[in-house]
Amino acid sequence: MSWQGIAGHDEVVERFRRGLERGRLASTFLFVGSAGVGKRAFALKLGQTLLCQASPAEAMNPCGRCPACQQVLAGTHPDLDIIVKPADKATIPLELLLGPPERRMQEGLCHNLSLRPFMGGRKVALIDDADFLNEEGANALLKTLEEPPPRSVLILIGTSADKQLPTIRSRSQIIRFSPLPVGELQSLLLSQQIVTGEEEARRLARYSDGSLERARELADAGLWEFRGQLLRTLSQSPVETGRLAAALNAFLEEAGTQAALRRARFRQVIVFAAEFYRQLLRALAGATLSDDEDLQTAVRAAMGWWRGEEETAAAGLTRCLDALEQVDRNANQTTLVECWLDDLGQLDRQAARV
Numbered sequence: 001m002s003w004q005g006i007a008g009h010d011e012v013v014e015r016f017r018r019g020l021e022r023g024r025l026a027s028t029f030l031f032v033g034s035a036g037v038g039k040r041a042f043a044l045k046l047g048q049t050l051l052c053q054a055s056p057a058e059a060m061n062p063c064g065r066c067p068a069c070q071q072v073l074a075g076t077h078p079d080l081d082i083i084v085k086p087a088d089k090a091t092i093p094l095e096l097l098l099g100p101p102e103r104r105m106q107e108g109l110c111h112n113l114s115l116r117p118f119m120g121g122r123k124v125a126l127i128d129d130a131d132f133l134n135e136e137g138a139n140a141l142l143k144t145l146e147e148p149p150p151r152s153v154l155i156l157i158g159t160s161a162d163k164q165l166p167t168i169r170s171r172s173q174i175i176r177f178s179p180l181p182v183g184e185l186q187s188l189l190l191s192q193q194i195v196t197g198e199e200e201a202r203r204l205a206r207y208s209d210g211s212l213e214r215a216r217e218l219a220d221a222g223l224w225e226f227r228g229q230l231l232r233t234l235s236q237s238p239v240e241t242g243r244l245a246a247a248l249n250a251f252l253e254e255a256g257t258q259a260a261l262r263r264a265r266f267r268q269v270i271v272f273a274a275e276f277y278r279q280l281l282r283a284l285a286g287a288t289l290s291d292d293e294d295l296q297t298a299v300r301a302a303m304g305w306w307r308g309e310e311e312t313a314a315a316g317l318t319r320c321l322d323a324l325e326q327v328d329r330n331a332n333q334t335t336l337v338e339c340w341l342d343d344l345g346q347l348d349r350q351a352a353r354v
Helices: 010-021 039-051 067-074 094-098 108-114 135-140 142-146 182-191 198-207 212-218 221-234 241-253 259-284 293-303 310-328 333-353
Strands: 028-032 080-083 123-127 152-157 173-176
Touching: 028 039, 039 067, 039 123, 039 152, 080 108, 094 108, 094 135, 108 123, 108 142, 108 152, 135 142, 182 198, 182 212, 198 212, 212 221, 212 259, 221 241, 221 259, 221 293, 241 259, 241 333, 259 293, 259 310, 259 333, 310 333
Parallel strands: 028 152, 028 173, 080 123, 123 152
Antiparallel strands: none
């Protein structure tokens, strides 16, 4: 089932419905879950629900036609604030929360949330990319979290509660969003015409960990071609990290001039490498491998020369996970590519000569 076109989160819908019916809606929520599972879409639809002028909020059925609903859709509702980390920043700037230095607490999200509602009975604010709140930003929200303005709702959207500072976690009601089921994701890929064939939709849905965002990125045919090159390189000894680094940098540059697109492609490549080491670790432990034939072939080739123990494969997986965090922190692309692959090469050389 789906709520207002948002699939896979019926339990969350019922949780809010019960809270609104009882008049016990919290003032601050922390939405957590993998990227691309619908957290932001749900938050926007909830904002529309709370601000709709034609349907009571407890009905969880915004009309979509009244001026308030139309303004929410257009991003122009005066009682809705949305904060997003700028693409060229590593963290959410303090100015977006408290206003510029010359107008501290006279502008920004905290100021806007403290004002009386202009149109409806509530003020709603969304902080997307809440994983990128630094300590200064989290502390700037402290007064708003401790003394929320009447009839205000603040929604922070992140990937994990562990990435939030205690000042955020302890003062928020945490709402966990599960990955989308494969069937739901497959239907979304077809209905949104991201792919046209059912077989391709099924393949992407299986590889996307329940994330529509990742599935959309994986629809890039060039990404799968590079995956083949990556797996072949990692499965051979010695691993030619220099040649792979040059190829990877060229592949990332092909994504375009926007840094966000290059980072997204880089993340996918790192995830492919992480899955190789995860499956290698399973093979060394005697566990069943993935039914992905290309991955099976690469792992079995590596097992022919791998002399290291399970800990070495685990170290390769850990290094990939570290690289993912470094991508998210906007590390220099060329430097990260070289350091990451060089570290993997050292681990593989170590495993080959043990």
